Amino acid sequence: MDKSLLTHIEATVGSEKATISADDHNIVAIAQEAIRSGRSASFYLSPDQANAVRSWYWTPERVKASGIKTISSEEKERIESELGIENIETFRCSRTQCECGQFYGAFEFLQQGIREHGEEAVKAIFKLANSTFLRANPSLVVVCPNCKQLLGGGIEYDCDRYGGCCYQESVVQVARDYT
Numbered sequence: 001m002d003k004s005l006l007t008h009i010e011a012t013v014g015s016e017k018a019t020i021s022a023d024d025h026n027i028v029a030i031a032q033e034a035i036r037s038g039r040s041a042s043f044y045l046s047p048d049q050a051n052a053v054r055s056w057y058w059t060p061e062r063v064k065a066s067g068i069k070t071i072s073s074e075e076k077e078r079i080e081s082e083l084g085i086e087n088i089e090t091f092r093c094s095r096t097q098c099e100c101g102q103f104y105g106a107f108e109f110l111q112q113g114i115r116e117h118g119e120e121a122v123k124a125i126f127k128l129a130n131s132t133f134l135r136a137n138p139s140l141v142v143v144c145p146n147c148k149q150l151l152g153g154g155i156e157y158d159c160d161r162y163g164g165c166c167y168q169e170s171v172v173q174v175a176r177d178y179t
Helices: 005-013 023-039 045-058 060-066 073-083 104-116 118-125 168-178
Strands: 041-045 132-136 162-166
Touching: 005 041, 023 041, 023 045, 023 132, 045 132, 073 104, 104 118
Parallel strands: 132 162
Antiparallel strands: 041 132
16 A cells, blocks of 8 residues: 555545445445435545436436536636536436525525635645545535525535435435335
C-alpha cells in the first residue's frame, strides 16, 4: 500500500470521519442499508458502486414519486453563469414551490449549498473525476430564497458526480416499499 494513502486515511480518521474499505458488493450494500434505514450518511463511491446504487434506487416508480427531472438548459446556463458551477450536464432535481410563488429547484439548491458550505466545497464536488459523492438521507432544511420560509418536504437530486436521496418522508416510504 502506498504510504501517502495511509497519510490521507490517517488525516480523515483524525478529523473524526470514518473510512471503510471493502469490496464493491459490500460497499453498495452498506449504502443501500443507509438509504433504507433513513439514516443520514455520506459516501465517496467509485463510478461502478455509484451506478449500482443508482440502478437499485432510481426505479421508474421512485422517479415518478420524486418528480426528479434533468434540469433545463436555461437552468444549467444560469447555474454556470451566476454560480460558476460546471460539469452539471447530468444534474437532475425535483422542484418544490413556496407559498409565495417562488420555485426551489437545482439553482436554489446549489445556491443554498454555497451559502452553507462555501463556493469551493460545492464546486469541488462537481470536479470529482474518479468518484461520486452520495448523500443518503441528507438533513437539508430547504429555505425559500425569496421569503426565507422553510419549505416542508424537501427535494431530491442526482448527478454523475453528486448523488442524493430521500428528502421527503413519502419518498423514504416509497424506498422501503420497493426494496
